[in-house]
Amino acid sequence: MLQVKHLLDDKGHEILAITPDAPVLDAIKTMAERRIGALLVLKGDELVGIVSERDYARNVVLKGRSSSSTQVFEIMGTEMITVGPDDTVDHCMRLCTNERVRYLPVVDGGKTIGVLSLGDLVKAVISQQTEQIEQLQRYIAG
Numbered sequence: 001m002l003q004v005k006h007l008l009d010d011k012g013h014e015i016l017a018i019t020p021d022a023p024v025l026d027a028i029k030t031m032a033e034r035r036i037g038a039l040l041v042l043k044g045d046e047l048v049g050i051v052s053e054r055d056y057a058r059n060v061v062l063k064g065r066s067s068s069s070t071q072v073f074e075i076m077g078t079e080m081i082t083v084g085p086d087d088t089v090d091h092c093m094r095l096c097t098n099e100r101v102r103y104l105p106v107v108d109g110g111k112t113i114g115v116l117s118l119g120d121l122v123k124a125v126i127s128q129q130t131e132q133i134e135q136l137q138r139y140i141a142g
Helices: 004-011 024-034 053-061 089-099 118-141
Strands: 038-043 046-052 103-108 111-117
Touching (some): 004 089, 004 111, 004 118, 024 038, 024 053, 038 111, 046 053, 046 103, 089 103, 089 118, 111 118
Antiparallel strands (some): 038 046, 103 111
16 A cells, blocks of 8 residues: 655655745745745744645735735644655545645654645556556456
């Protein structure tokens, strides 16, 4: 069964993060430059939140706030659902679906070691299903 640690081994363990006291404008610029939809919010090594384009749209743009004077901690989500390296992809997909989240920080022994997006999970499921279909076709043909 495919586990989170396998996805991180393929994807990499790079963590794109910002500090809680940074201006929201910096977070949005980083997300745009890296073509991602969210950043983890770290205070030192401690995971304290996650900030997404959705947070920006709902809590800055729609409220008429300034991106340069609003700090990340003012709009970030703090109730995060995390997973561990031994969790399965199926478990992560269920979490994303049931909890309506798109990003899952990966934490091992209290240390953040990566992040998975819903897109990462979908890609892994499609790859796994394609491999199974090919194996079944070979079995039927053989």
